[in-house]
Amino acid sequence: MGNFWIRDSGVNTLKGVEGDVDNPPVLPAMLIVTMLNENQQARDDFEFLFPTMSSLEQERLTELFSYSRPPLEYPQVSEDKFQRRANDLVVRRLDTLPKSINNSDNKYSGPVIRLTLPPRR
Numbered sequence: 762m763g764n765f766w767i768r769d770s771g772v773n774t775l776k777g778v779e780g781d782v783d784n785p786p787v788l789p790a791m792l793i794v795t796m797l798n799e800n801q802q803a804r805d806d807f808e809f810l811f812p813t814m815s816s817l818e819q820e821r822l823t824e825l826f827s828y829s830r831p832p833l834e835y836p837q838v839s840e841d842k843f844q845r846r847a848n849d850l851v852v853r854r855l856d857t858l859p860k861s862i863n864n865s866d867n868k869y870s871g872p873v874i875r876l877t878l879p880p881r882r
Contacts, residue, residue: 765796765806775810778817790825797829804831 766775775793777786796803811822 764810765800765803766810773810775807775814775822776818778815778821781817784815784818786821790821793822793825794828797826799832801832801835804829 763769767773772787774787776784777788778784779786779790797807807822807826811819814822
C-alpha cells in the first residue's frame, strides 16, 4: 500500500514552501490540515514522511500540524459501530416480558411503570 501523500507519479504532495519560487507548495495549507483532521491514514503517513523533508518544509509542516487535531477514529470503526447498533436493536413484545419486573436478573433496566386497576365488581 502506498503513502497517502505520494501520488502515483511519485510526487510528494507535502513538498514545498510558501513564497519560494523554486520550491512552491504542491498542496494548499488548508487542504493539508483538512486531510490531517479527517483521515488517520493521512496523519500516519504525514509522520512517516516528515523526517525526509527539508528544514524549511518541516517548519511549514510543523505549523500546519499544530492547527490539526487527530481524527476521532478510523472511518471503518465508525461504520462498524453504527452497524452494530443497528443489529443490536431491542424489540420487546408483550408475550416476552419478564415475569417479575423488579428482578435484579433482568437483562434490561429502565423505568418501572405500575398500573393500579380499579377493583372488580
